[in-house]
Amino acid sequence: MSEPPAYREFHPRWYRPRMSTWWWLKRGSHLAFILRELSSIFVAWSVVFFLLLVTAVSRGEDAYRDFLSWTGSPGILLLNLVSLFFVVFHAVTWFNLAPQAMVVRVRGKRVPGAWIAASNYAAWALLSALVAWLFLGG
Amino acid sequence: MADRITLQLARYRPEEEPEPSFQEYEVPCREDWVVLDGLNYVKDRLDGTLSYRWSCRMGICGSCGMTVNGEPKLTCATFLADYVPGPVRVEPLRNFPVIRDLVVELGDFMRKLTSVQPWIVREEEKPLSEGEYRQTPAQLDLYQQYSMCINCMLCYAACPVYGLDPKFLGPAAIALAQRYNLDSRDQGVGERLEVLSQDEGIWGCTFVGDCTRVCPKNVDPAGAIQRYKLTAALEWLKGFFVPWGAR
Numbered sequence: 001m002s003e004p005p006a007y008r009e010f011h012p013r014w015y016r017p018r019m020s021t022w023w024w025l026k027r028g029s030h031l032a033f034i035l036r037e038l039s040s041i042f043v044a045w046s047v048v049f050f051l052l053l054v055t056a057v058s059r060g061e062d063a064y065r066d067f068l069s070w071t072g073s074p075g076i077l078l079l080n081l082v083s084l085f086f087v088v089f090h091a092v093t094w095f096n097l098a099p100q101a102m103v104v105r106v107r108g109k110r111v112p113g114a115w116i117a118a119s120n121y122a123a124w125a126l127l128s129a130l131v132a133w134l135f136l137g138g
Numbered sequence: 139m140a141d142r143i144t145l146q147l148a149r150y151r152p153e154e155e156p157e158p159s160f161q162e163y164e165v166p167c168r169e170d171w172v173v174l175d176g177l178n179y180v181k182d183r184l185d186g187t188l189s190y191r192w193s194c195r196m197g198i199c200g201s202c203g204m205t206v207n208g209e210p211k212l213t214c215a216t217f218l219a220d221y222v223p224g225p226v227r228v229e230p231l232r233n234f235p236v237i238r239d240l241v242v243e244l245g246d247f248m249r250k251l252t253s254v255q256p257w258i259v260r261e262e263e264k265p266l267s268e269g270e271y272r273q274t275p276a277q278l279d280l281y282q283q284y285s286m287c288i289n290c291m292l293c294y295a296a297c298p299v300y301g302l303d304p305k306f307l308g309p310a311a312i313a314l315a316q317r318y319n320l321d322s323r324d325q326g327v328g329e330r331l332e333v334l335s336q337d338e339g340i341w342g343c344t345f346v347g348d349c350t351r352v353c354p355k356n357v358d359p360a361g362a363i364q365r366y367k368l369t370a371a372l373e374w375l376k377g378f379f380v381p382w383g384a385r
Contacts, residue, residue, distance in 0.1 A: 013152035014235035014243060019301045030298060033346045097345060101364030108276045 035086075036093050042086035049080070095120040143167035143218055144225035145176050147188065150236050158236065161185075162225070165218075173213040173228060174202050177240075190240035197354060200290030204240050205229040210295040210352045227323055231295040233304075250307055253333050254315035259326025271323040284317035284362055286355040293349035293359050299342055306342040307334070309349035310358030316362040319369075335370045343367075 024030040056067035071078060081131050099113030142164050150158035163184050174192055181188050192202040195214045197229040207227050218226065234242035285343075293309035300306045315334055318324045332380045334340050343363045350360040 011235070011237075011243075014237060015150050016235045017153070017232070019233075019298070023298060023301070027348075029348055029351070030346065033298075033344070053189070082347060097347070097364075100347070100350070100358065100361040101368065103361075103365060108279075110279075 032093065036090060039086040039090040042083040043090055045079070045083050046087055049083075091124065093123070140167050140222050140224075143176070143222060145173075145180065146227040147177075147180065147190070148227075148229040148240050148241070148268075148310070150230075151187075152181070152238065158229075160227070167222065167224075169219055173204075173206055173211070173216045173218060173226060176218055176226070177213065187335050188240075189238045196373045198288060200288035201289040203231050203292050203295065205295065210292040212290060212354050215354060217286055231291060233295050233297065233301040238305070244291070245308070246304065247289075247294060247308070250311045251289065251314065252327075254307070254311050254330055255326055256311075256314040256318055258318060258321060258324045259329060260323075261325045265291040273322055277322040280322075281317045281320035284313045284357055287317070287357045287359075288355060290354065292352045292354065294295050296348040298346055298348070299344055303338070303342065305338045307339045309343075309363065312340060312343075312366060313357050313359040313362040315375055316366055319366075331370065331373060334366060335373075340366050340370060345350075360362070 020026075024034040053067065056063045058123040071080070095117055100115040102116050104116060143166075145163045145165055146160045147163060148158045149161045165179045165184075165248060168175075174195060177188065177190055177192070181190075185369065190202070190204070192214065193199040194201075197212055197215045200212070203210060204213050205211070205228070206213065206216050207221065210231060213228070228351045230236045230240045230242045234244070234246070237243050248366045272367050287310055289310060291310065293313075294300050297306070297309055300308050312334060315330045319330060340363050343360075345364060350358045353359065
């Protein structure tokens with residue numbers, strides 16, 4: 001008995017292209033995206049580093065001195081420099097994406113994206129200034 | 139300006155070869171010719187066996203989407219003159235199975251599209267005697283951008299998440315779901331939430347943002363998805379803290 005030709009879901013003659021493992025190296029926007037995802041590791045390291053700093057401070061002057069000499073070692077210094085780059089990269093790319101995710105309307109009209117991004121940067125600068133004033137000036 | 143340009147067209151003849159290959163054709167390069175005109179020239183004058191989809195030639199039907207020199211493009215809106223001296227490489231849209239030459243299989247996208255119910259859902263229709271459902275310009279403005287989608291699937295071709303995980307609901311389907319969610323006449327938000335809030339729904343999106351960059355209608359699917367993530371998270375919180383307050 002011959003079956004009538006049918007439209008099959010898993011058609012054996014379809015060509016199914018596969019994505020290369022290195023797909024993210026082929027476009028600038030994809031590379032930036034992967035770097036942004038990767039930056040989460042360094043953001044996490046920054047948090048751990050901060051917690052270590054707080055612990056050292058709470059244990060007294062000697063512990064704090066040991067911590068400072070540890071952070072001065074070339075390996076940690078390099079790690080922290082790389083982390084600084086990634087944390088800034090994370091923050092900047094995040095703020096630049098914010099206008100797409102945030103739709104703010106004032107009197108029925110959508111606030112332009114540049115304003116949303118600018119207000120995020122302004123809040124960042126303001127909070128940084130506040131923290132700097134608390135620890136350095138206050 | 140050069141009067142001729144070379145098209146490198148992806149050919150896939152499943153009954154003859156296991157993988158696609160490229161074939162070159164030389165076509166006239168006129169100032170007002172788009173890539174689709176070049177394809178039509180090949181089909182009419184040089185090689186009638188070439189297969190591709192097209193219909194309206196004016197960026198409305200969304201059927202002539204292909205990969206032009208690596209970028210997802212509507213071939214009816216991509217001018218040959220911009221690629222002088224050439225060659226122009228035309229391939230089928232990425233991330234979809236290829237049926238033949240430049241024709242991809244649409245079934246997966248169509249199933250995903252219907253799963254989000256991209257139409258106005260009413261719990262109860264009001265009687266005709268009460269008249270039409272009226273809307274103010276401000277209410278229209280809330281969703282109009284998303285209603286511009288022509289289902290051309292360029293955003294799916296640009297999305298690496300969809301390429302890696304074909305189960306991902308994808309940019310256009312989510313943007314169209316938002317188009318109806320934000321419509322003041324619609325009452326289907328709850329039904330769509332169940333589909334959209336799955337792992338393969340909005341949470342699959344990692345915000346690469348290429349869907350928005352390639353969209354020929356400025357729909358901004360990436361923005362629609364991020365906005366919906368916020369909505370879904372708030373719904374989850376509401377359900378967590380006020381479980382008795384059903385939607």
